[in-house]
Amino acid sequence: MKKTNNKDNLYIVIPAYNEEENIESVAKEWYQIIDKIGNDSKLVIINDGSKDNTLKKLKKLAKSMENLIVLDKENGGHGDTVLYGYNYALENNADYIFQTDSDGQTLPDEFWPFWNEREEHSAIIGYRNGRQDGFSRKIVTKTLRIVLLLIFHCWVTDANTPFRLMNKEILEKYYPKIPEHFNLSNVMLTVLMVDAKEDVEFKHITFRPRQGGVNSINLKKITKIGIQAIKDFRRIKKELKVNRGK
Numbered sequence: 001m002k003k004t005n006n007k008d009n010l011y012i013v014i015p016a017y018n019e020e021e022n023i024e025s026v027a028k029e030w031y032q033i034i035d036k037i038g039n040d041s042k043l044v045i046i047n048d049g050s051k052d053n054t055l056k057k058l059k060k061l062a063k064s065m066e067n068l069i070v071l072d073k074e075n076g077g078h079g080d081t082v083l084y085g086y087n088y089a090l091e092n093n094a095d096y097i098f099q100t101d102s103d104g105q106t107l108p109d110e111f112w113p114f115w116n117e118r119e120e121h122s123a124i125i126g127y128r129n130g131r132q133d134g135f136s137r138k139i140v141t142k143t144l145r146i147v148l149l150l151i152f153h154c155w156v157t158d159a160n161t162p163f164r165l166m167n168k169e170i171l172e173k174y175y176p177k178i179p180e181h182f183n184l185s186n187v188m189l190t191v192l193m194v195d196a197k198e199d200v201e202f203k204h205i206t207f208r209p210r211q212g213g214v215n216s217i218n219l220k221k222i223t224k225i226g227i228q229a230i231k232d233f234r235r236i237k238k239e240l241k242v243n244r245g246k
Helices: 023-037 054-062 078-091 108-116 135-152 168-177 185-195 219-245
Strands: 010-016 042-048 068-073 096-100 123-127 163-167 200-204
Touching: 010 023, 010 078, 023 042, 023 054, 023 108, 042 054, 042 078, 054 068, 068 078, 078 096, 078 168, 078 185, 096 108, 096 168, 108 123, 108 163, 135 185, 135 219, 163 168, 168 185, 185 200, 185 219
Parallel strands: 010 042, 010 096, 042 068, 123 200
Antiparallel strands: 096 163, 123 163
């Protein structure tokens, strides 16, 4: 086993949209991770144009949390906001980047096995076996798995999990290839890494029901995003073929 570098820093990236009911508890839970790792690690929460009190609560928290970075941007969707956070982390010399969501569905305690193995893999991604957030979401995950198999000819355990740890080298290599404002940026990032046979490890995680508030993504939005994603996946697949042929 490789020796771990105790001087590694971590940037946790969390997008937030209308999460006033969850944001305080989520920020406090994940801030404990940052606090324990130290080395000028940061918790980066990006307010994606929320219409409620999410930003107000974040600014208040930041007054007592010196390593909480609050970014504010116009609403662009989850994928766009995740890329915004990744870019910020890389620009600020993060060694490792971890992404999760602001709805309280993931457990901070399950982060440590990922961190302890950070030097053994380029990326470690959680997979949600028995996710507890509704039947429609389970169907979406299974359908996405089949779509990616048909288009990219690779089997991805769980491409869109908001529980992923990546080293800066692999993120720098693949995130620029994702289209600007792409709604399923984590999906595309996973596929690009798996397709290139990078060292990606999948670990089982707990995925609880949303801890408060209402999910902004309904079945109608999921269908619309899915149709556009298939078009984008096909276009990106063609681009990959062209680039490999050069």
